[in-house]
Amino acid sequence: MKQITRRRLLWSLPFATAAVAGGGFFSMLSGLRKGNFDPREINIPVINKPIPSFSVASQPPSTGFNQQELQQQTKPILINFFASWCIPCLREMGVLQQLSSHIGIWGIAYKDKPDAVSGFLQRNGNPYQRIGQDPEGNISIDWGLSGVPESFLVMPGGIIKWHYPKPLTVTSTQTLLSLLQ
Amino acid sequence: MLSPEFGHFTLALACCLAGAQCIIPLMGAKVKNNRLMALASPLAWGQFLALALAFACLITAAVTDDFSVLNILQNSAADKPLLYKITGVWGNHEGSILLWAFILALFGAIVSAYSHHLPLSLRAKVIAIMGGSAAGFELFCLMTSNPFLRVSPAPLDGQGMNPLLQDPGLAFHPPILYMGYVGFAVPFAFAVAALLEGKVDAAWGRWVRPWTVLAWALLTCGIALGSWWSYYVLGWGGYWFWDPVENASLLPWLTGTALLHSALVVEKREALKIWTILLAIGTFSLSLSGTFLVRSGILNSVHAFASDPARGVFILLLLGVISGGALLLFAWRAPTLTSTGIFTFFSREGSIVLNNILLCTMAAVVLTGTLYPPFVQLINGQTLSVGKPFFDNALIPIALFLFLVMAIGPVIAFKKGNIQQTVKTLSIAACLSIISIVIAFIYLHQIFPSLATGLSIWIILSSCSDFIKHIALFKTSLNNSMKRMVGLPQAFYATNIAHIGVAITVLGIVGMAASQQKIVEVPINTTIHLAGYDWTLTNIADRQEANFIATEAVIRVSKNGKVITWLFPARHYFDRQKQVVTDVAIHTNFLSDLYAVLGDSKNSTQPTPLFVLRLHYNPLAPWIWLGGFIMAMGGFITLTDRRFRIGTPAQRKKIKEA
Numbered sequence: 001m002k003q004i005t006r007r008r009l010l011w012s013l014p015f016a017t018a019a020v021a022g023g024g025f026f027s028m029l030s031g032l033r034k035g036n037f038d039p040r041e042i043n044i045p046v047i048n049k050p051i052p053s054f055s056v057a058s059q060p061p062s063t064g065f066n067q068q069e070l071q072q073q074t075k076p077i078l079i080n081f082f083a084s085w086c087i088p089c090l091r092e093m094g095v096l097q098q099l100s101s102h103i104g105i106w107g108i109a110y111k112d113k114p115d116a117v118s119g120f121l122q123r124n125g126n127p128y129q130r131i132g133q134d135p136e137g138n139i140s141i142d143w144g145l146s147g148v149p150e151s152f153l154v155m156p157g158g159i160i161k162w163h164y165p166k167p168l169t170v171t172s173t174q175t176l177l178s179l180l181q
Numbered sequence: 182m183l184s185p186e187f188g189h190f191t192l193a194l195a196c197c198l199a200g201a202q203c204i205i206p207l208m209g210a211k212v213k214n215n216r217l218m219a220l221a222s223p224l225a226w227g228q229f230l231a232l233a234l235a236f237a238c239l240i241t242a243a244v245t246d247d248f249s250v251l252n253i254l255q256n257s258a259a260d261k262p263l264l265y266k267i268t269g270v271w272g273n274h275e276g277s278i279l280l281w282a283f284i285l286a287l288f289g290a291i292v293s294a295y296s297h298h299l300p301l302s303l304r305a306k307v308i309a310i311m312g313g314s315a316a317g318f319e320l321f322c323l324m325t326s327n328p329f330l331r332v333s334p335a336p337l338d339g340q341g342m343n344p345l346l347q348d349p350g351l352a353f354h355p356p357i358l359y360m361g362y363v364g365f366a367v368p369f370a371f372a373v374a375a376l377l378e379g380k381v382d383a384a385w386g387r388w389v390r391p392w393t394v395l396a397w398a399l400l401t402c403g404i405a406l407g408s409w410w411s412y413y414v415l416g417w418g419g420y421w422f423w424d425p426v427e428n429a430s431l432l433p434w435l436t437g438t439a440l441l442h443s444a445l446v447v448e449k450r451e452a453l454k455i456w457t458i459l460l461a462i463g464t465f466s467l468s469l470s471g472t473f474l475v476r477s478g479i480l481n482s483v484h485a486f487a488s489d490p491a492r493g494v495f496i497l498l499l500l501g502v503i504s505g506g507a508l509l510l511f512a513w514r515a516p517t518l519t520s521t522g523i524f525t526f527f528s529r530e531g532s533i534v535l536n537n538i539l540l541c542t543m544a545a546v547v548l549t550g551t552l553y554p555p556f557v558q559l560i561n562g563q564t565l566s567v568g569k570p571f572f573d574n575a576l577i578p579i580a581l582f583l584f585l586v587m588a589i590g591p592v593i594a595f596k597k598g599n600i601q602q603t604v605k606t607l608s609i610a611a612c613l614s615i616i617s618i619v620i621a622f623i624y625l626h627q628i629f630p631s632l633a634t635g636l637s638i639w640i641i642l643s644s645c646s647d648f649i650k651h652i653a654l655f656k657t658s659l660n661n662s663m664k665r666m667v668g669l670p671q672a673f674y675a676t677n678i679a680h681i682g683v684a685i686t687v688l689g690i691v692g693m694a695a696s697q698q699k700i701v702e703v704p705i706n707t708t709i710h711l712a713g714y715d716w717t718l719t720n721i722a723d724r725q726e727a728n729f730i731a732t733e734a735v736i737r738v739s740k741n742g743k744v745i746t747w748l749f750p751a752r753h754y755f756d757r758q759k760q761v762v763t764d765v766a767i768h769t770n771f772l773s774d775l776y777a778v779l780g781d782s783k784n785s786t787q788p789t790p791l792f793v794l795r796l797h798y799n800p801l802a803p804w805i806w807l808g809g810f811i812m813a814m815g816g817f818i819t820l821t822d823r824r825f826r827i828g829t830p831a832q833r834k835k836i837k838e839a
Contacts, residue, residue: 004516004517007515007516008512008513008516011455011511011512011515011516012508012509012512014459014462014463014508014511014512015505015508015509015511015512018466018504018505018508019505021552022497022500022501022505024555024556024559025473025477025479025493025497026494026497027559028479028555028559029477029479029490029493029494029497030490031559032477032478032479032490032493033490033491037558037559039478039479039480039554039555039558041558041564042564043562043563043564
């Protein structure tokens, strides 16, 4: 009888494995529902890494900037990649406007024409202190961009402290502001 | 008559009948009431008929363009060709779940039709388990993905179907694949019924095996079709991308392959019972979890179904009840099963145990690679992806070892193999295979492809050696050899054909690994040199078709100034969906494929517009799918074996020695 019990314990291993997997799946599903688990999320390993060496040409009404200028800032800067042809960027503009009173925002126009960007900023307001342009999208590759809009929080000294690969929302800006405290 | 409401009603009716089909026979078996147990079969038929009506209602709605039905509105349009109106029914989540349930009910009906010779209580339990699984799926269909929902007011035209799915290859890929998935419900039901009965014997093995082989052969066809479709429609030049959904279909295939081999040992030698039961439960569970992972949105995949966590929760519960229940029952009952067949390591049973271990290891690797990203993300929030390098590096060595065993196994005797005799049978094949590995290495300069080539040849040659030995070629008169050839059991042919199919697929995969490709941007009348052929782009023209505009290129392929073929790669622009579908041009001579894809042309406003072309030369590519269909053919040959039609142990035919 004792042997049977031992074998039963051994043969319940498949069930135990399946149960663990099932528990994992259940927490994934509840995460999907709550919105804190997203298998389509993009996390690139840029947190606590220095910014790449880059230089963006000027985009009216502002002058361009480069790696050195960004490193020499004494306050944190939010780098925001955007484009005039991108609908989520348009929706993000309101949040950026509110945010611009708390932190300096520098924009990089991604694969866009200078006239189109100027028109876009005239229509929707300009939250950016500085704007550069990346018409070919090559600089964005060095930053690890996956799409527009995308934002990077750069600390003095040029270290990336936070990265958000989606349009900024009120909740995500709260996370951002708590990082600045 | 066949209105959507009627369909909805019959679906609910089928669900009730399936519930009854599960509960009544099990109660009957409990109280040993033959009448209640005998109700299993009519209930299974009733459930099948009700679901067939429901399915007919959905197809009617699709064919008659009833856009008041939400599902038809979202996936069909008036100008869609009739064939795709019908196949479009299962080209979306709701319809495909209904198809899944329909096939499950169909299998339940077939099982009850072909199981009169089974002991009454076992038969009742098998049909009851089938009914229980079907009830779960029908409930899922009714509660979270009802295909019969109406919209009001009804629009005049639908939103159309994804043009990528409007292809004959894809029209039949889901039904065949689902038949494979769902077919494994039958061995699963047999396994659970055997655990409930507390008895597994040779007769049980003989009942289970044809169902397993049928499901396996259909799954093989389904996977091969899907892979072929991705090759000739998507135009990426590949045939397998280690996409989570592809992996989800590969997992039950691997364990199902192990299952059909170990069921053979149960039938012949009453051994490996626990292996067989566990593999039967595992294979169907993996079929179900594949569906779950795809439909819940947990896995990132190119097979984008409208995923919804609520559906995921439902299927997870269903999985918990079906697989969890079966595994619990297994843990409780399996230790009481005793094996009678004793065998040494060097025997047919020993080689099948090794085969099971290797196949299950491969399945574990695929499962790990597929589930690692979501679990890592769950535990520490990191996102990562596991791709081809991991799967290749982890699977190829195991697969090569499996090929080595695969060729020897069928030659070894049951119970206790004779090493000397096995060596004698296979010595010539072994020498030739080693020579072919060396030759392959001289050509390819890579160790794994050379080994894979040599081992494929090894599988083919050892099958031939075994065949020559069985018909005693050159050792007796030719006439006698012919008689022996006819007298060999189907099982012998089936095994060897299926194994040769594997070898052919592997050779195709090795060939594809050596493919050459070029991506060019050229004006008209340019000649590109690739793989010894001259590809000349001679013309490009637009053409208006029924529901798309085609841009077609004309490419002349010649070798040494002699025209080999004309290729017409095209791009189809579907105005309704604003979507472009590539139409790949392939010319094959069954030894290699010439493969051309027309890309996007950016600057057609210039005086000499440039066109992007992707050209591939894929040696042995068709063998990948040819091998798959040969494998499946081996399975279908097994089904013609007399032993599976009569419930008595077969007498081996005695062949008269001359």
